[in-house]
Amino acid sequence: MTSTSTEATAEATAAASGASATERFQRDKQITATVSQERVSTLATDLLTAVHDVVRRHRATYEEYNALKAWLIRVGEDGEWPLFLDVWVEHVLEEVVNSSREGTKGTIEGPYYVPRAPSLPADADLPHREGERGTPLLFQGQVRDLDGRPVPAATIEVWHADDEGYYSQFAPGIPEWNLRASVVADGDGTFRIRTIQPAPYQIPTDGACGALITAAGWHAWRPAHLHLKVSAPGSRTITTQLYFAGGQHVDDDIAQAVKPELVLTPQPAADGSGHEVTYDFVLDPA
Numbered sequence: 285m286t287s288t289s290t291e292a293t294a295e296a297t298a299a300a301s302g303a304s305a306t307e308r309f310q311r312d313k314q315i316t317a318t319v320s321q322e323r324v325s326t327l328a329t330d331l332l333t334a335v336h337d338v339v340r341r342h343r344a345t346y347e348e349y350n351a352l353k354a355w356l357i358r359v360g361e362d363g364e365w366p367l368f369l370d371v372w373v374e375h376v377l378e379e380v381v382n383s384s385r386e387g388t389k390g391t392i393e394g395p396y397y398v399p400r401a402p403s404l405p406a407d408a409d410l411p412h413r414e415g416e417r418g419t420p421l422l423f424q425g426q427v428r429d430l431d432g433r434p435v436p437a438a439t440i441e442v443w444h445a446d447d448e449g450y451y452s453q454f455a456p457g458i459p460e461w462n463l464r465a466s467v468v469a470d471g472d473g474t475f476r477i478r479t480i481q482p483a484p485y486q487i488p489t490d491g492a493c494g495a496l497i498t499a500a501g502w503h504a505w506r507p508a509h510l511h512l513k514v515s516a517p518g519s520r521t522i523t524t525q526l527y528f529a530g531g532q533h534v535d536d537d538i539a540q541a542v543k544p545e546l547v548l549t550p551q552p553a554a555d556g557s558g559h560e561v562t563y564d565f566v567l568d569p570a
């Protein structure tokens with residue numbers, strides 16, 4: 285690969301963002317829950333049986349088997365297990381785990397959440413660089429319960445890509461908490477968050493996931509999205525994303541994580557700068 289950059293470490297490579305996501309996962313996710321032997325056996329047996337079925341049904345060849353082996357090895361080398369699983373598997377987990385919810389629809393967390401972002405008050409500008417590019421967006425609303433009552437002491441964690449589709453802490457050269465915060469809603473659950481509209485996100489194309497996409501003739505895009513985690517004492521935390529009506533790839537998200545209830549239609553802002561949109565969250569009881 286050729287590059288004009290003098291600092292190899294400052295490139296936004298798949299391996300660099302994959303390594304960050306892998307390291308983050310290992311550090312931040314409490315992987316302490318033990319899965320019972322019975323459950324491991326059930327899940328592993330059915331998973332392997334599904335693989336056996338694919339081999340038989342499609343009469344797979346040794347060339348294909350070895351291509352798979354080489355590719356799986358590369359997924360690990362590129363640190364892309366978090367990316368691979370979150371793009372192609374997590375949406376079904378989310379569907380199963382959140383099927384009993386009545387409030388705001390959830391969707392996948394993805395690989396780029398970072399816990400413990402700096403706390404900001406209910407009326408907040410997300411941390412951003414001077415001259416941060418992108419259309420200004422005022423995102424406001426209220427957190428309520430299933431009966432429509434305001435939820436006190438709600439926290440809205442928000443994180444999103446910049447106008448070029450890069451996430452802080454996973455691409456080089458971006459301030460640590462850029463476009464990330466934990467916003468503490470007012471006593472009546474209301475919040476007003478000023479940020480910029482993110483760009484559609486292209487998953488890294490130079491790593492193993494990109495190689496699969498190219499080999500299969502798929503595309504690598506997610507629609508522009510805001511990531512959110514909304515929590516409050518006594519409520520079930522919701523992890524979700526919001527999208528923008530009419531945006532590219534809203535109808536063909538590679539991660540299959542768009543739901544119609546999660547598509548925003550921002551309007552021109554009252555003060556003439558950019559867009560504004562109101563979205564109310566409804567939390568299920570814990």
Ligand code: MBD
Binds near residue numbers: 370371393485487539
């Ligand atoms: C993302 O930004 C994302 O949200 C998911 C699910 C996968 C890859 C990148």
Ligand code: FE
Binds near residue numbers: 394485511
């Ligand atoms: Fe994302």
